Amino acid sequence: MLSREQKTMKQITIILSLLFAGYFSFSQEKTEYGISTEGSWFMPHREPEYRGLETKNGFGTGIGVYASRYIFWRVSADIGIAYRYKQMQQHYSVYTGTNDPNGYAINAEGWNKLPMHYVVVPIHLKVLLSKNFFVKGGIESTWLLNYEIVNEKPEFNWIVGFGSQKYKLKWSVNYIRGFKEQGFLHKNIEPEGYYKGSINRNNMLQLQLSYPLGQLKF
Secondary structure, three states, X not given: OOOHHHHHHHHHHHHHHHHHHHHHHHOOOOEEEEEEEEEEEEOOEOXXXXXXXXXXXXXEEEEEEEEEEEEEOOEEXXXXXXXXXXXXXXXXXXXEEEEOOOOOEEEEEEEEEEEEEEEEEEEEEEEEOOOOEEEEEEEEEEEEOOOOEEOOOOEEEEEXXXXXXXXXXXXXEEEEEEOXXXXXXXXXXXXXXXXXXXXXXXXXXXXXXXXXXXXEOO
C-alpha cells in the first residue's frame, strides 16, 4: 500500500515523464541521446532511533542511457534509465543462547556487507550558466531489486549538482538524497538468528560522466 508521500512523488514523476516525453515528441529541436556512467560514495543516514546499529560508508557505480533536449533559452531536460549498484556495511551483534564459564552471554558479532541493486529513472533540468558550465537538479525514482522485503518501492531521491560540457565527454558532480528512509531485509533468517537488512536514508556524492552517441529530430 503506497503512502500519501509515495503517491504524490509517483504522480509528480509520471507527470514530468509525460510532459518531457510529449515535448520530446512534438518539438522540432534535436534530441541528444547517449550513455552515462557513475561512481559514487554512499553515506547512509540514520534517524536517531536507528543509530544503535553502526554502519560503514560504501561505494556505488552504475551505467545507463539518456535523452536530452533544450526546452527554452539555456534550459534542457534529461530523462533516462540506468542500473545502479551500491554497497554499505552494518554491524551486527546477537546473543547465541550460550554463556561463557563466568556466566556472561556469548554474542556472535561482525559486519554484514549489504549490496543493493537498483533500476533508476532520473529526470533532470539543466541550466547553462555559461557556454560550458551548468547546474542541474531533479528527482529520481528507484526500485531496489535484490531484497524480498522493501518498505519504499519505488524510492524517491532529489538531486542537485554542477558540471561542464566543454568537451564531448560531459561530467557533473551531484549530491543525491532520499526524501525519506528506506527499510529492506531478506526474509530468510541468518544462522546466527537475525535478519539481514537495514533502515537508512539515501545519501550519496556522485560523479557522473555522459557521452553523446548521436542526435534525432522527430
